[in-house]
Amino acid sequence: MTSGSIVAQITDYANRADPYPLYAELRKTPVRREDDGTYLVSTYYEVRSLANDPRLSNDTSNRPAGHGRPGQPAADSGLPPSFIFTDPPVHDRLRDTINRPFGPPHSPRFLDGLRGELAKVVTELLDAFEGKDRVDIVEDFAYPLPVTAICKVLGVPREDEPLFHAWADALASSVDPHSGDDGGPEKAQRARQELGAYLADLIETKRRHPGAGILSALAPDMTPADLEATAVLLLVAGHETTVNAITNTTLTLLRHPDILERFQKDPELAVPLVEEVLRYEPPVQFVPWTTALADIDVAGTTIPKGSPVWLMLAAANRDPRRFEDPDRFDPDRKDNEHLGFYTGIHYCFGAPLARIELHVAVPELFRRVNFSRLLEDPPPYRANAVLRGPRHLPVAIEGLTD
């Protein structure tokens, strides 16, 4: 394998179903320089330390020319960058503000209060399995739930979902550094603009007629542009990642019948099981948009100031120096401090929501549905190498328990 080819292989769709051998190869050089000057960091301790290093910037304006692509806010979308692509103090200000209606200490019960409603959605979705002998876990289950959840959280009308579905998809694929043939940056830019316009209208309405959801709560505290950018981010992030997490969990369990059997007898296993999926098949595989603000010494290599840095979360999650027998799916793992939700100040904002969704959805799915088998293994994947997950997960089922 020649150096420089590995990024091409990781982003190559042919390897989407199983990128893990490539990650293992990558870990042999924990800090690896690509020909274009990009540094790939793939081992656990190194990724963790960089993610917490103040010399590493998420602000894409620090990127050298020609490296701006992944996730870069489209200059002419008219929106400021969303907080994931900012550094403190802007990042902290935005994130703190958004957190106020979303989580503790100010709103300790907000997310928990969604549980009941999400459980109801789960029941409805599963009821619809009645009489079928095959379902697509993605379309019929994993997708509708997070979408409902994020609509609830933001206060976006669920009926508008078909409207913004395509925009969200286009934006999600724009974080993929090599999303070659699906329209490229122009498409993402357009999507951001259109979604932005849709949300701007909605936010304006909420300013006049406050309702449920955090957009209403935030409207008085944020500039319209910041709020719009934030809403775009949350809507997109809330769309793709949890879908993948739920689908990956289902796929992984169906591939491990022994664990599935245990889980059906002991629903308490849900918590460690979900954490293990987040380690084993993280919904965000890598973070390709950070930049070194200074020379940084990592594992004997100096990443020069100005270099683009990719943090390979999925590779780090399977680092044998950190996790014993890392390629084994093992919900009994002790001390499972995976990087599935990243770490540091950019630690996934939606993690608590994602966990609630998973904890509501997964046990109920496996309690009620009598699975017989996977109809396609591996299933067809989405193009996205960063937000990696099956596009469809067709399974054969044999009836439903009440």
Add this chain to the structure above:
Amino acid sequence: MSADTDVEVLRREGRVVVVGASLAGLRAAETLREQGFTGSLTMIGDEPYEPYDRPPLSKQALLGRARPEDTALPRRRDIDAEWRLGVAAESLDRDAKQVRLTNGDIVPYDRLLITTGTRARPWFHPEEAALDGVFVLRTRDDSARLLRKLTAGVSRVLVIGAGFTGSEVASGCRERGLEVTVAERGPAPLVGALGGVIGAVADRLQRKHGVDLRCGVSVTALEGDDVGRLRRAHLSDGAVIDVEVAVVSLGAMRNTEWLAGSGVAAGPRGIACDAGCRVFDVNGIVTDDIYAAGDVARSPHPLFDYQFLALEHWGNAVEQAEIAAHNMICAGPDRRPHLWLPMFWSTQFGVNIKSVGVPTLGDQLVVAQGALAEERFVAVYGYRGRVIAAVAFDGAKWLGFYEQQIASGAPFPPEYRAVDRRTETLHPIDPAFPDPHLPTHGATVTLTGHSPSERRVTFVPSHA
């Protein structure tokens, strides 16, 4: 019998006695069992309760988010110990290898672990200290008493001393909607632990939250009414304040008196031990059967000039206890040093304060990230040109990085670019610690020099 078989016998059927049944004691006991110790384990504690957690007492408990009686420490595992609670150790006989309790019982040991921690420094005037309305805050009972008083309805609380505990109490009382006066002898809150520059930030924070903060003054007398209830406090600047509650937060005193005459190097500054938690005797000779951990211990640390460090830090108690437990039951070459990097946190006035390293050793300071004026920053302390400590206000996530900088002796001031650095070049300033010869309270780290006992060694260089 070889040393190895000794250790084997000890692990199998030895008698380990732990004096001080709190955080350090419990974690040590758990570690002993985890590492296969099957002998007898006795836990002696003068409080009547099983080990509980103290940090919530000045935080969540004050706000009614956790009841003081519900702060029992979670157990990592069963420790199968004999608990002697509600009875204090009174003396130690090293020759006979036994601990004598206040009820007359004698407890023999093969290995002794001392984790007697600290107690609150009481108000200096015993009669005034006994007034109804005068409190300290160290134990569960202290906390329950204070809470009862606060919920009974009081108009103004006086906090004496603005170290960490005092500041947390002030913050909690403000959050409860009470009027609070804080009297601090130093020039600013937290000055003993973090210096005057950061102290000024804490000062602003308190005032912003409506605390009547009075610095540079001390409370000279507490005055009660005929029935012994606190009524007024007199300050050194002549002011008189009407108060019903005074919380005395003047720092801690180490619980070492019971060791007087035992021949171990124990005094007001703690119990001197080596990096492996083995206690020194007064001659500076290390014992091999007596260990110390937690707030009561002080030990040399190579990153800080091998000075003896005494830390009042939760994390230190846990880590040191684990090391002590490990070392107690293994052969010499397997022993591990306690080289924990000091780490401390506090929550007050809605701000998370966290420090790593030893700020009090710092001779220079820079604001490496954020801004003091925003009360959100990381300040880095330098000592002779290297990074020695860092403190974050609402920036705890960065401290892992600075911990690495301290551990690797990184140069000070830091010169690299970092996110949220507000100036191109960093100009170090004096962190403004008070003169170390003046008594301070509320410091959470004390550097106690090289001497293991009160008798000091003086190095006299020969003249060439």
